[in-house]
Amino acid sequence: MFLLVTAETKEVKAAPKQAPAKAKPPAKAPAKPLPQMMEEDVIPSLKAILESQDDISEIELSFQDNRLDGSFIRKGIPHSFWAFFPNGVLTGPKGFSLSSYGSEASTVEPFLIDEKKITSKHIVFWVEKRLAAQGINPVWKD
Numbered sequence: 001m002f003l004l005v006t007a008e009t010k011e012v013k014a015a016p017k018q019a020p021a022k023a024k025p026p027a028k029a030p031a032k033p034l035p036q037m038m039e040e041d042v043i044p045s046l047k048a049i050l051e052s053q054d055d056i057s058e059i060e061l062s063f064q065d066n067r068l069d070g071s072f073i074r075k076g077i078p079h080s081f082w083a084f085f086p087n088g089v090l091t092g093p094k095g096f097s098l099s100s101y102g103s104e105a106s107t108v109e110p111f112l113i114d115e116k117k118i119t120s121k122h123i124v125f126w127v128e129k130r131l132a133a134q135g136i137n138p139v140w141k142d
Contacts, residue, residue, distance in 0.1 A: 038063035041120035
């Protein structure tokens, strides 16, 4: 004796699952004009770094005519530097120069040439590193 059982197949169509709505990341704020970025982001950060050094005094930082100028005295020796942006934008050419002992800058170096998307943090970081490379600021902090 054979028992034949057939089951009726039921197709159940599930409602298509809707992916939860992905929250769009907040729109990036438009890039600040270079003078505004320097005044609001770069100069205060750079000043804080220089002020954190015990032996640095008379710190002066300014931005005008597409040029970040800085000067200070460390251990009685005057130092000055400038980073310039001749086109007034971060994506254009950039240069850096440093002088000590009150002498004029003798070398202008390319500045931030390998960075793809330059931010105020890059500017502060590389100014600090240039000062460290010349032995003006310590590389490591105790």
